[in-house]
Amino acid sequence: MTRPITAGVDGSPESAAAAAWAAREAVRRDLPLRLVHVGQRLPETLVLAALEDTQDRQDRWAGDLLAETEQEIAERHPGLAVTTDVLGEDGAASPLVAAAGDAELLALGARGHGALVGFLLGSVGQQVIAGAERPVVLVREGDEASAEAAGRDVIVGQEGDPEDSAAALEFAFTTAAARGAGVRAVRAWSLPPVFAYSPASLALLDESGGMEPHEKKALAAALAPWRERFPDVPVTEHVEIGSAGQVLLSVASEAQLLVVGRRARRTAVGARIGSVAHAVLHHAPCPVAVVPPA
Structure with missing residues (x-):
């Protein structure tokens, strides 16, 4: 259909x-x-x-x-x-x-x-x-259509494991391919409380060379299947310390479309969308796509 x-x-x-x-x-x-x-x-x-x-x-x-x-x-x-x-x-x-x-x-x-x-x-x-x-x-x-033709990227937020953002990444790459645009994938990270560290997580970070290299490797792993599926779409990887909403908004002025995943939850007063989607929906200067999980 x-x-x-x-x-x-x-x-x-x-x-x-x-x-x-x-x-x-x-x-x-x-x-x-x-x-x-x-x-x-x-x-x-x-x-x-x-x-x-x-x-x-x-x-x-x-x-x-x-x-x-x-x-x-x-x-x-x-x-x-x-x-x-x-x-x-x-x-x-x-x-x-x-x-x-x-x-x-x-x-x-x-x-x-x-x-x-x-x-x-x-x-x-x-x-x-x-x-x-x-x-x-x-x-x-x-x-306006002019914003789409100004050489701006489709910007997409990536978080968690590869499957966590698969739907948002697929939408971003599909949209960029249809427009002849590039994708800028953004992953934000923050320092966890010291008590959140476990021996297993410390070992993983040591193998990666620290927090930022670990986050870069995680983003690269999430992007790998989409780079292979869309070889003609230019990709920029952006890893930055800070909250996901703040980091995405800091680059939103350079986007023709901003894509985020959705983590909807039910509360006593009705459905609520995730904090990242909420932040960019209220403050982004460009169209925003909210993509449900696959």
């Missing part, structure tokens, strides 16, 4: 940027594009004007919005196959999670911090990212 690139459209400038981003990605990957609208988000002026036929107005507004977005994309990408759907009625996360499950990836718009770069991620967005079985890409207003 061919999975489409899917974008959520709600009439905001952010979702328009996400739809444009998704259309470019669909063309690169030779995949169809699906535009979806969840809920019935009416402009405030239309809400005030609506009387007993509010539902009809909402339906027409959603249909017109999707048709206008489809037309704009068709003018930019004449050969791209585009479908549209209205999902659900209340703007809940579940229809978007379901749409993501049928997609190669789901692109969503997210509000920027105004003078500060980054995203404001609402509760629905967090639920979608935490629950989606496929990658979710957050795009903010102002994202």
Whole structure:
């Protein structure tokens, strides 16, 4: 089954940027594009004007919005196959999670911090990212195709053992190959408390020559199968001491896309994404892809 690139459209400038981003990605990957609208988000002026036929107005507004977005994309990408759907009625996360499950990836718009770069991620967005079985890409207003053509890398965070970041690395390499871009793989490390050392870990570090060489070897091992699978993708290895979120954000200005893995967990107040994903989603100046584990 061919999975489409899917974008959520709600009439905001952010979702328009996400739809444009998704259309470019669909063309690169030779995949169809699906535009979806969840809920019935009416402009405030239309809400005030609506009387007993509010539902009809909402339906027409959603249909017109999707048709206008489809037309704009068709003018930019004449050969791209585009479908549209209205999902659900209340703007809940579940229809978007379901749409993501049928997609190669789901692109969503997210509000920027105004003078500060980054995203404001609402509760629905967090639920979608935490629950989606496929990658979710957050795009903010102002994202332009020029940033993708400026020679910037696709930056991906790698942590843990090779299998821990395999899904994020696969997504980063696949995306970079489709764009003719390079991959910069970033691994952050920190000094553990002295009491965390064990004789076995000390022996391993001694064999590696210390903490930083050990981390470099771990990153190289994680990248080895993807270098072999994508031999034409240039790779830069970046190992730096610090928290993963801080290190990724320090190089995010040089990225056309920032890719992180997801470690969602359930709490008493709902789903929560991992701290690294949370940090970059709120502060990165470029689109951010959050990739669930394989």
